[in-house]
Amino acid sequence: MYYIVYKGNCYSTLNVLFSPKLSGSDFFKILELIEFPLKESENVLMKYALTELVSNSVRALHERKRLREVAVDFQVTGNFIKCVITDYAGGFDPAVLPIDINADSRAIDILSDEFQMYREKHSYNRFGIGLVSAKLALDAFHLVFIDGEGKEVSWHGEGSVDGTRITAAKRISRPEKDGEPLAVVRRARRHSIFTKVRINGEEEAYLVDISMKGVRLLCIDRTRVRKDQTITVNVGKIDGMGDGLCFTLRVRWLHREGLFWQIGGEFVRGDDFSTEQLEAILDKIAFDPTQIPGLVVIRGS
Structure with missing residues (x-):
């Protein structure tokens, strides 16, 4: 059986309620305390990808002045590490992106006219490849819009959604360790x-x-x-x-x-x-x- 290791304890699920008063670099420091059942290089790739996604959520929350926590929920499920990132930053118009957000990343051409127009529109302050890079580092990626109760809804213009939920997953790639703990020791009031x-x-x-x-x-x-x-x-x-x-x-x-x-x-x-x-x-x-x-x-x- 595989586990997520955080500060020496083994978990099947790990839930992080991340404050938007902190930065994406702070979130990466939290991830550095977590060990996923992945090869070293894939561990690093997943952490960079998740930091990119959480940083996007934090930036959107600041832009909309909605300083509500970002929920980041990890779970070991089957042969995958699954991560669900939920924010209530008001969503975004998917039509402004140079890609179909849920398309197969392998089919994306970052040299296409759509990407070039996106870069020019944002005066080369945005390149549109952060999300693509995050998707390429993951084995599964899916984004939906949600309402205030967390239910999936469709985008119908500004104000039609309350936030986004991203489901990302990475296939487990590290051999199972012998003698890994089967439970977490809990101490009262800690x-x-x-x-x-x-x-x-x-x-x-x-x-x-x-x-x-x-x-x-x-x-x-x-x-x-x-x-x-x-x-x-x-x-x-x-x-x-x-x-x-x-x-x-x-x-x-x-x-x-x-x-x-x-x-x-x-x-x-x-x-x-x-x-x-x-x-x-x-x-x-x-x-x-x-x-x-x-x-x-x-x-x-």
């Missing part, structure tokens, strides 16, 4: 999240886990943090928390994993926040994560 923070007011990092005891942080490429150091971490504004949350941590461990430094820290109890405030934050993450701007919630089963 939530897998992803949001930007600052360490000691200057070093950019990501908060990827939080519990009543502490947090796990992620730094890209390098960090000035050291074991047993006491650090402050600033999180963006959270409803009911004024200008944001600042807490003090004692670093218990850190290790390098590929491009990332993972840092584990325990809360140093003080005047930063109360136990009740932390409980309230965990409740918001569990039951209404949209109250926390810029937060990405990741759930697996």
Whole structure:
């Protein structure tokens, strides 16, 4: 049996609720924490393709001023990794594209008159090949328009649809590993999240886990943090928390994993926040994560 691996845990499904306050490059960093049952080169191709698609959704949400989360749902099904990307950015007129969005990518000619006119129309700021490249990297691709309830509808002009749903799939290409876990160990009141923070007011990092005891942080490429150091971490504004949350941590461990430094820290109890405030934050993450701007919630089963 095959699994999606996220931070050492194995899942059959993995759901990412991605905040449009973050960028496509932030989404790619999340994907770098995920391992699909694919050969290394195909793993990279799939991640680039999905980043292109999610970036398109985020850009459309900003253009329409509809800052609603993008749902990215992964599933191992049969011999495929399936990914469904759903946004409520208002859709687009498929007639303005130089291609039939659901056509076989192998039949697309990027040197055609349609592509050239598209590039000229957009003063060579858009080339029309990002979506084509994403389609070519995948084994299956299908896009539909949806209404506010997520039901499939047809495009009949501006305002006739609420968003898009893309179903993409890649055939599993990696041999099954012996002894892969069959279940995920869950710990009470622990939530897998992803949001930007600052360490000691200057070093950019990501908060990827939080519990009543502490947090796990992620730094890209390098960090000035050291074991047993006491650090402050600033999180963006959270409803009911004024200008944001600042807490003090004692670093218990850190290790390098590929491009990332993972840092584990325990809360140093003080005047930063109360136990009740932390409980309230965990409740918001569990039951209404949209109250926390810029937060990405990741759930697996």
